[in-house]
Structure formats: structure tokens, C-alpha cells
Amino acid sequence: DAGVIQSPRHEVTEMGQEVTLRCKPISGHNSLFWYRQTMMRGLELLIYFNNNVPIDDSGMPEDRFSAKMPNASFSTLKIQPSEPRDSAVYFCASSYDRGYIDTQYFGPGTRLTVL
Amino acid sequence: QKEVEQNSGPLSVPEGAIASLNCTYSDRGSQSFFWYRQYSGKSPELIMSIYSNGDKEDGRFTAQLNKASQYVSLLIRDSQPSDSATYLCAVSLYNFNKFYFGSGTKLNVKP
Numbered sequence: 006d007a008g009v010i011q012s013p014r015h016e017v018t019e020m021g022q023e024v025t026l027r028c029k030p031i032s033g034h035n036s037l038f039w040y041r042q043t044m045m046r047g048l049e050l051l052i053y054f055n056n057n058v059p060i061d062d063s064g065m066p067e068d069r070f071s072a073k074m075p076n077a078s079f080s081t082l083k084i085q086p087s088e089p090r091d092s093a094v095y096f097c098a099s100s101y102d103r104g105y106i107d108t109q110y111f112g113p114g115t116r117l118t119v120l
Numbered sequence: 121q122k123e124v125e126q127n128s129g130p131l132s133v134p135e136g137a138i139a140s141l142n143c144t145y146s147d148r149g150s151q152s153f154f155w156y157r158q159y160s161g162k163s164p165e166l167i168m169s170i171y172s173n174g175d176k177e178d179g180r181f182t183a184q185l186n187k188a189s190q191y192v193s194l195l196i197r198d199s200q201p202s203d204s205a206t207y208l209c210a211v212s213l214y215n216f217n218k219f220y221f222g223s224g225t226k227l228n229v230k231p
Contacts, residue, residue: 038219047223048164048208060217096163105214107152111163 007031009112011097017118023085026115029078030099038109039072039082040096048096054080055102087119123147124222126209132228139196141225143209146190152212153185155194158224159205167207168194199229 010029018024030037039051052062054074065072069088074080084091094116098109125144133139141155152171156164170176170183170192182195192211196203209222 048221050219050221053217053219055217105152106212106217106219108154108166108169109219111165114163 009097009099009110011095011112011115013115014113015116015118017120018087019120020088021086022119023083024087024091024117024119026082026095026097026117028080028082028097028112030080030097031110032078034099034101034110035077036100036102036106036109037074037080038098038100039080040098040111041093042096042114043093051082053106084117087117089119092117092119122222123218123220124209124211126207126222126225128223129226130228131225132230133199135199135201135229135231137199137229139199139203139227139229141194141196141207141209141227143192143194143222144190145192145209145211145220147211147213148187148190149213150187150190150211151214153183153192154210154212155181155183155192156208156210156221157205158208164208196227199227201229201231203227204229 012027037054042048051064052072057074072082094114096114097112100109155167158164168183170185176183180197184193206224206226208224
């Protein structure tokens with residue numbers, strides 16, 4: 006079975022541009038997570054969906070960030086406008102929620118560089 | 121206080137030795153515990169999960185959980201250079217649908 010799929014793998018953009026990251030979770034998983042990882046802050050949870058519904062978005066840094074999950078097999082994380090401090094690796098992860106968050110499986114990540 | 125605390129390391133051990141990685145957590149409501157390994161430039165991958173007090177062994181890896189002390193550890197026996205990576209501890213709080221990662225411990229296994 007395919008694991009979590011993310012695209013693009015690398016993104017270089019200029020400050021002020023819109024950036025859209027995409028994720029396809031593992032088939033059958035009902036929870037999806039977006040994380041950001043930097044050397045300074047480690048792995049931070051941005052938002053968590055369960056059955057396509059956002060459950061916890063307390064980690065979304067500010068209004069420039071938005072995430073959607075229109076169906077069980079696709080999610081996007083959008084940054085508009087992007088800033089250099091948004092440069093990081095963004096991971097998507099999915100899991101099967103049995104009423105609690107269990108093992109998460111990570112995608113390969115998108116390395117975002119904002120110039 | 122962070123929900124999950126780990127020593128950032130690096131922890132250096134010689135090849136063939138036992139590597140001991142430690143993690144403490146703050147919320148007594150934590151109910152599931154996980155160790156992930158992350159190689160440089162790669163994504164985290166699950167090594168082990170543990171749900172009850174005691175030891176759980178899987179090959180060269182042993183996870184140990186002590187809920188009274190709010191402590192979870194990972195032992196790697198016969199460490200190999202290929203074990204060199206950052207090890208992330210994570211906990212899940214069922215009642216609050218929360219999942220927290222520690223900042224990770226960097227392990228270096230020297231040939």
C-alpha cells in the first residue's frame with residue numbers, strides 16, 4: 006500500500022507569494038495531521054482533522070495559514086502571503102482514529118523555502 | 121513546562137553498546153506512548169508503541185514505561201552506526217485528542 010503522499014517535495018518561493026501544500030493520507034485512515042519542523046522549534050502540530058473535520062487548529066500560527074480537507078483522500082495547507090520565517094519542512098501524517106489518536110504515519114515532507 | 125521533555129543530546133555510544141534514551145511527560149492523563157526515529161532529511165518513522173507499564177521488546181529495541189514516574193525510555197541493544205538518528209518521544213492523551221512530540225534526542229553510534 007502507498008504511504009502518505011505529499012507534494013511538492015520542495016518549494017522555493019518569494020515572500021508574499023501564495024504557497025499550497027498537498028497531502029493524500031493512507032487509504033482507510035480517518036485522521037490527518039499537518040506538522041511543521043524547524044531546528045529551533047522542533048516538530049509542531051499545526052492542525053488535526055478527524056473524518057474531514059478540523060478538530061484542533063490551535064497550532065496554526067496565524068491567519069496567513071489555512072487548511073482544508075474536502076474529502077477523505079485529500080488535504081491542503083495554504084500560506085498566503087508567505088514570509089521567510091515560514092521556511093521549514095512541512096509534514097503530513099495520517100492515522101486510524103479509534104476514538105483516540107494512535108500511531109501516526111508520516112509523509113516524506115515538503116521543504117519550503119521562502120526568499 | 122513542555123508536555124514532553126527529552127535531552128537533546130547528542131548521545132554518543134560506541135558500536136555494540138546499549139543506547140538509553142529517556143523521555144518524561146507532564147500530563148498523567150497520557151495513555152499511549154511512542155518512539156519515532158528520524159534520519160537527517162527524512163520523515164519520522166515509528167519504532168515502537170507502548171500502552172501499559174513495564175517493558176516491551178522488539179528485536180534490539182526495548183521500550184520501558186513507568187506511569188507513576190511519568191517516564192518512558194527506549195533501549196537499543198548492540199547499537200549500530202545505522203541507528204544514528206534523532207529519536208522522538210510522543211504521547212497521546214485520549215480524553216483531549218492531543219498528541220505531543222518531544223524535541224528529540226540525537227544519537228550518534230561510533231564505529
